[in-house]
Amino acid sequence: MRIGIWIVLCGLPATSQAAFDCASPALLRQGVKACDGNSSYSDAARICEDRYEAEIAAARTSLAQALTKVSSSDKQAKGLDNAKAGYDTAIARLRELVSLGKKLQAQIDTYKNEVVLPEDFGSVTQTGFSAKVFLDNNPCYKSTQDLLKLYSSLMGSRAQELELTAKIAQALASKAFKGEVSLTPEEIMPLLTNPKAPAGGKPTPAGRPAPGKSDITGTKPPSGS
Numbered sequence: 551m552r553i554g555i556w557i558v559l560c561g562l563p564a565t566s567q568a569a570f571d572c573a574s575p576a577l578l579r580q581g582v583k584a585c586d587g588n589s590s591y592s593d594a595a596r597i598c599e600d601r602y603e604a605e606i607a608a609a610r611t612s613l614a615q616a617l618t619k620v621s622s623s624d625k626q627a628k629g630l631d632n633a634k635a636g637y638d639t640a641i642a643r644l645r646e647l648v649s650l651g652k653k654l655q656a657q658i659d660t661y662k663n664e665v666v667l668p669e670d671f672g673s674v675t676q677t678g679f680s681a682k683v684f685l686d687n688n689p690c691y692k693s694t695q696d697l698l699k700l701y702s703s704l705m706g707s708r709a710q711e712l713e714l715t716a717k718i719a720q721a722l723a724s725k726a727f728k729g730e731v732s733l734t735p736e737e738i739m740p741l742l743t744n745p746k747a748p749a750g751g752k753p754t755p756a757g758r759p760a761p762g763k764s765d766i767t768g769t770k771p772p773s774g775s
Contacts, residue, residue: 572598572657585668585690591661592697616640644716651709658702
């Protein structure tokens with residue numbers, strides 16, 4: 551199943567596509583027949599988020615290079631026009647990625663409704679047992695949902711960061727084009743890197759959550775609580 555996901559997302563080099571989509575839920579659904587296969591959804595979300603991170607890194611590098619050329623241009627008409635053209639291209643790509651991040655976040659959010667319930671969900675909940683407690687104690691369901699929420703949040707955060715980066719870059723470039731300032735490496739370099747990852751780093755789950763019988767006693771604390 552993972553090979554299929556890679557084909558969908560990575561059929562062409564990252565730099566050759568202006569936009570892309572996460573793996574379609576319909577495609578993933580074909581390979582997820584039971585709860586212990588749910589990690590296909592979190593795997594697809596991780597691959598999609600990693601691809602987005604790579605696009606961001608490339609865009610930040612292009613923007614910093616463009617600003618460097620603006621700063622070092624001889625301020626003659628031709629040199630400045632060339633520098634501005636490169637900057638316009640770089641900032642446009644950054645804004646494309648802001649929109650792309652929001653779109654990909656929405657696509658990952660759709661996976662949450664695709665996650666397959668444990669096989670005994672119906673029979674247990676019909677007895678009056680809490681559905682939330684039951685699901686919180688099923689790794690094949692809960693861990694997948696937790697990862698999807700995390701990757702969705704990361705995607706949204708990155709899009710917001712890019713929006714801020716674009717605003718900062720525009721302010722710097724505007725002053726540079728007017729000759730009011732000469733951009734320094736100290737001003738340009740922060741645009742090259744993403745903010746630090748959340749504490750603990752981004753998870754890189756390998757394989758599927760271990761299947762097992764559910765704890766339906768309600769005595770085991772729900773994972774993540």
